[in-house]
Amino acid sequence: MILPEIEYHAPRTLAEALKLLVKLKEARIMAGGTDLLVELKQGLVEAEALISLQNIKELKKIEKKDQSLRLGAMVTPQEIISHPLIKQHFPALVEAAKSMASPQVRSLATIGGNIASAVPSADLPPTLIAAEASLELQCTESFREVNLLEFFTGPRLTICRDEELLISILIPVPPPKTGISFLKFSLREANALAVASVASRITLENEVISQASVVLGAVAPSPLLALKASELLEGKKPSPSLFEKAASIAKDEASPISDIRSSIWYRKELIQVLTRRSLAESLKRAQKNPG
Ligand SMILES: Cc1cc2nc3c(=O)[nH]c(=O)nc-3n(C[C@H](O)[C@H](O)[C@H](O)COP(=O)(O)OP(=O)(O)OC[C@H]3O[C@@H](n4cnc5c(N)ncnc54)[C@H](O)[C@@H]3O)c2cc1C
Known part of the structure; x- marks a missing residue:
């Protein structure tokens, strides 16, 4: 057309x-x-x-300020993949960016567009939510910072007003003994949207999980923080049986639709498997991360 x-x-x-x-x-x-x-x-x-927004240089910066990374809205997935600060602090975001589309699309697309489009299957939001990212929204008259999770209000719907621009994404550097991971299942290796995805985060204190989150993609109208699964993990010693329980709860919290890519049943099964695997990977990373 x-x-x-x-x-x-x-x-x-x-x-x-x-x-x-x-x-x-x-x-x-x-x-x-x-x-x-x-x-x-x-x-x-x-x-x-x-x-x-292509000619606006100030929206293309990646910088570390205090204990946060600030990514301009026009940063591309390809830049996320190759940037040393992101590789060092957020390997899970690099993995999410690598899972997107194809090299051609990754060089054109932007993190701001991936978030602002508010497509339920978008690949970057689940990891960013697990990392507790926030967004800077600017219009001529005002500026506000909002929590990424609260930005989404439904499929292709956000709290961004017509006269507002998403200008940057702030990601706090994860504290010591924290691991974050992202897993996506799609029908092909390239140019394929997620059938389901899971990002998880684990912070350890004295071998016990002090903070956890499980975030689900493509199985709800917006990226979904699986609250019950996350809460189950906190205050407990990590173990395969705990992760299995959390995965089964995450499966219940998911509310997917059936569409051309998958049925409701299959998406729920995927959430269970991906949650269990993602938690195991986040634990490994938390154990290795001295901070
Ligand atoms: C072949 C193909 C494969 C794809 N595969 C994937 C995939 O695997 N995973 C995935 O997540 N996505 C995928 N996509 C979707 C798309 O590439 C991504 O969502 C991309 O990140 C969108 O970014 P963009 O900069 O191109 O956004 P645009 O298309 O420019 O904008 C998208 C929407 O966001 C709004 N917007 C953009 N920037 C801002 C801003 N700064 N402030 C306010 N509003 C803004 C626009 O007005 C528009 O409504 C694919 C697309 C194609 C064509």
């Missing part, structure tokens, strides 16, 4: 982009365009104008 005629703007600064967002009521923000252009071509969304 051919794109309809659309005005195109490519501001060079964040301030300029924010002003355009206020001025052009029927405009859409374009980051890498890997989701948006497909939707426009298919007639799933409409826009009179596009505001591309």
Whole structure:
């Protein structure tokens, strides 16, 4: 399908982009365009104008500030894969980025677009939620920081207002004795959305799990923090039987749909297996991580 005629703007600064967002009521923000252009071509969304963020250098930075990493919204999965700070502190995010799409799409797509599109199967949010990431949202008049988990309100729905831009993602550096891992099941190795995915996090204190989270992808309207499974783990000594129990609870907490990629039953089975495996991997990483 051919794109309809659309005005195109490519501001060079964040301030300029924010002003355009206020001025052009029927405009859409374009980051890498890997989701948006497909939707426009298919007639799933409409826009009179596009505001591309490609020329805004300040949205492409990766920096460490105090005890957090700050990733600009225009950082690509390919940059996540190769950046030394991310490799050092968040190997699970590198794995999630590697699992996305193909080298071509990974070089164009952005972390901001992956989050803002709010597609239930998106690969980066579960790991970012497990890492307790927050988002910086900016408009001409105000700035706010929101918890990533609270950003999503449903499939393709977020709390981001029309005049707001997601400008960066803040990820606290995990404390010592913390391990995070991400596992995804898809029908092919490349260019395949998750049928189900799980990110988990474990923090150990004196051989006991002091903090845990299990986050499920592609099995609910938005990435889902499996609260009951997470709570079961806390305060306990890690063991295969504890992980098996948590996995079975996570399976019950998942509320997937049946679609072209999988049935409800199969997605729930996957959640159980992926949760058990992800917890075992997070434990290994926590034990090896002196901080
Ligand atoms: C062949 C193919 C394979 C794919 N495989 C995967 C996969 O395996 N895993 C996966 O997770 N995704 C996959 N995708 C989906 C897509 O590539 C990703 O979600 C990507 O990260 C979207 O980022 P983008 O920069 O291209 O977003 P865009 O398409 O530019 O934008 C997506 C949406 O987010 C909004 N938006 C973008 N940036 C901002 C911002 N800074 N502030 C506010 N709103 C914003 C846009 O207005 C739009 O509504 C695939 C897509 C294709 C075409």
